[in-house]
Amino acid sequence: MTATHCPYCALQCGITLEPNLQGNSPEPVSLTGRDFETNGGALCRKGYSAAKLLDHPERLQAPLLRQADGSFAQISWEHALDLVAQKALNIRAESGADALAVFGSGSLTNEKAYQLGKFARLALGTSRIDYNGRFCMSSAAAGTNRAFGLDRGLPFPLADLDGAGMILMLGSNVADTMPPFVRHLAGARDNGGLIVVDPRRSATAKLCADNAGWHLQPTPATDLPLLLGLAHVLVTESLADTCYLAARTNGFDSLRSSLAGWWPERTAQVTGVPAEQIRHTARALAQAASEAKTGGKPVYILTGRGIEQHSNGTDTVTAAINLALLLGLPGTLAGGYGTITGQGNGQGGREHGQKCDQLPGYRKITDPEHRAHVARVWGVDPETIPGPGLPAVELLDALGTPTGPRMMMIHGANPVISAPDASRVIQALSRLDFLVVCDFFLSETAAQADLVLPVLQWAEEEGSMTNLEGRILRRRAALAAPENARNELWILSQLAQRLNAPGRFSPDAQEVFEELKLASAGGLADYSGVRWDDLDAGAAIYWPCPAGTEVRAERGIRNGTPRLFLDGFAHEDQHAVLVPVVFQPAPRKNNSSVSLVTGRLLEHYQSGAQTRRVPELAQAAPEPRLEIHPTTALAHQIAQGQKVVISNERGAVTARALLTVDARLDTVFLPFHYPTSGTANLLTEAKVDPHSRMPEFKHAHVSLSAVKEEQ
């Protein structure tokens, strides 16, 4: 029996794996829910069926090299590694180290994320590394860093939500994306206090029914003004916590003047949310927050990708944080603000140095002291560490351009499906001289590669993950890997040798973790007091956990820093910063277009490279469906179940119409998990946020036309 965690989302549900004897079962291990704090033994369909991927027939069995005729041929590891090293050396000699690029992932273990960043900087010598978390958590990270001086998704344990009196959830559909999360909303629902903001009446919005709360349904891309309107009511009706603001924040005067123009009726005209709903919501939040501070139940504001994946995502997160600060919640036991991290290691993945501007321990690559510290741990001269590189969208755009990278290595990501403006991404990849993709299936991105390296899956490897609450967990191997698949740590260590890289590149997860601890010591995300043995014993450890922290493994004991900011925020004066933000309405588009929002289905995870290969999930959601209001469908002469072409200046997608009154009249919804002509990201725009470089995933203008199907 092996206690580990689900391979998918950041909830990192506890599971138990038990190897099945040969022939007893269709799967190599049987997988059951384990009583762990985030899931309480519960799992969703994705989690239950995860073991079906381990001995999947499409599992890659050997390194694959593209042949002259376009097909792939199996080659030996020796040949593959020599080839990668040779290509990298040649290209570097011809065009410089920045002609080499690395693209990482929030699905990699902490150790892999760390080693990948180090490999890029020391072995390749390139500045050009970034990762798919840019498409995920970057706006929330930029917003929380700006306000609090620190970014940890939930700055409190998830279980704190259980006792909440009120929860405002903006742009997150946990009922589909991470179903066991819903158990933590039960307290707020029982209290009539679940408020969901979503342009769709999503499965999560439906949890507000029966007096469990209420749903605000703004038109897409107007979350920012809605938040400004809520904050306006708090300020003008003198409902803000002025004592808290004076004691723990800076910038109220400036914030206040930015809010004066957002009275509820004006907000209603921009968002489509009735003014009375805005007033009612703001007053209810203020009432609940004031009760929370006098012995009542705490109040939380949570955000997800729905409000973050916009070209004003950072400002929108800031507006949500400002609302929480006006209510006097963050850094108290009366509640707080949190962002719900998506990818399995979306938290750890953004701490250990695979971001283009970052070094391990959430350090800045531009800060001389930070560079010096990491250089000491790596045993190199700080001068040898390159400067900041390009964030994901810019990095992908630069591929194969005269000054851009000529070779790229992709680990744990499928940008052909998950990056915006997908046809541009495919073009960019095709401009490369040499594309290496590490994956365990031939993902749509791997299919574009010159060389594909088969790697391990979650149940075959050791490592650590950091979940959505900043708790560090152990991922454990329960069975042997296929003969020819390799651990990415081993791959990087082999390549580092061939490239004569300075520093150590261990193939062993625990050894890498020990080095990660040293590199993170003294940084914001300090892991130096986290002991592997304590993790093994199941100790609940939340970063920062500096060296010397006493850790106890008993159940119910929380170690490290379960709750951040109780004594002060991470800025020098310990105050949080209220940053005024401005809403710039998008110029009006042609009036026959409708708004497209993209998102996820319960059955699929991210680009679908895994879940589309699980038969029961694929059968339940085999193809993209376009959620559309019946009235809008009628106007476009679209019938239930009919195929529809959704198009704009960037591309066209085909999906089957699903008529539902859960949609707004002006908005259609597409899941983004599907390949080829079903890839929703063919339609999204690579316009990015000025602070986080997050692209505009959640809003595009599209035209609809029904496909006349021939019988």
Next chain:
Amino acid sequence: MNEQRPQRIIIIGFGPVAASLIEGLLPAAASGQCEITVISAEDQLAYNRVLLAELAVGAAEFAHLSMADPQRLADAGIEVRLGVRATGIDRSRRRIHLDDNDFVSYDRIVFATGARAVVPTLNGLNFEPHTDASLPAGVFALRTVEDAHQLRKSIGLGQRILILGGGVLGIEAALAIARTGAQPVLVHHGPTPLGRVVDADGGALLTRNLREAGVEVIPGAKATGVQKDARGFTGLMTSTHGLIQADALLISTGVRARTELASGCGLPVGRGIKTDEFLCADTEGRIFALGDCAEVSGQPPVGLLAPGWAQAAFLSQLLLQLTSSAASEPLAAPDFSASDVLMLKGQGIELTAAGDISAGYWDDTDLQATVYADPARGRYLKIVTRQDAITGFLAMGLPQTSAELVLAYERGTALPEDRSSLLRLDDPATDQISAIPSDEDQLCRCSGATYGQVSHAVDAGCTTVAQVGESCRAGTGCGGCKSKIEELLSKAPSLA
């Protein structure tokens, strides 16, 4: 234009529209691309006039109305001169003369002088149109923070306060006063308040709503003068209703653009300072006007903030371009036409109006009118469309519908052919009670377990939700279907 020194932009007036313009120019000021000076006759930084009624009744504090942060302006190097009046403009020497005998030089001027309250021609009032009238004791306007402070002193419990004028500001003031326990009396021309945007049916409902909210409404009144005693106002004389006695009078008969400075320096003036579609008021491209003081391509100002803000957003872009040395595409002509939406503010009456709703439903034009009236529930809707795009609407008691109609009106999107589907937005159909689920229907979303699978588990002897979960995984995800499983368990025949 490629000038080396930073251009000097002088903004005359510091209301909400000027504040929004400055917000847009802030980065350019901070970077030294331009130098900005704001001249304002008022003593305060920009504040939100829309909330003055709340201030007058004590429901908001002045600090909360502030729309500019002095520190932020100072950090960007923007000079603000409060309590200073521009007295004249010398366009040949490009100087603005100030009432403190100083002058400032300019490269560009933006008029954001706004509007002043119109004082009607009544016996006993000084109605000089081009100055700020001094009103007798007990008579007020509500245009400035000073007005609001004055009015506030007169509003006391049981005091009878006349509001002259049936426009949106008068109605909002009357409703705000009603909440304080004073007795507002709305005296207006014509058959209904808001006569310019509501029709007879909507007006009837509005009048009913106002009375229910504690506002006495006197329609069709023609005021002729004010009656005063030694302490001030005592009543309004009318030719239609005789003398209407009250303790105070709030004049809310509209506003007039402040144009005298512009006309004094030879700029053409109509209902406002005349500008072209790019907000430019002179032939040299040095002088601009926006907001309540501007008549943009022949359209008189409408007295709402939204068009002014839309103009500010455009003008900041234009000024950035004009003061930049970098070449750029000329801006396309902006369209401010759809910004005339009126939404009655926060006093329990839900009314939204836009455009022109005068078209009748039997009129033989290309305009189509749709009407829905439900007086018992206080609902009324009239929509006028041309080829399914809204040209005007009035929605009352339908908050969700009106919010959606605003979006459709501003975007110019086509309405559903069946307009009645819009009404359902305010009564979202409750989830249809499905027929008795079949065995193939999904019971548990998270696991995908069907009713058939759960029934099978129950038949096989499961007696608790947990046992059913172990058997078929139903109820083991989000836990949302527990009640459905319990229902099936309770229907199972007892084994005992």
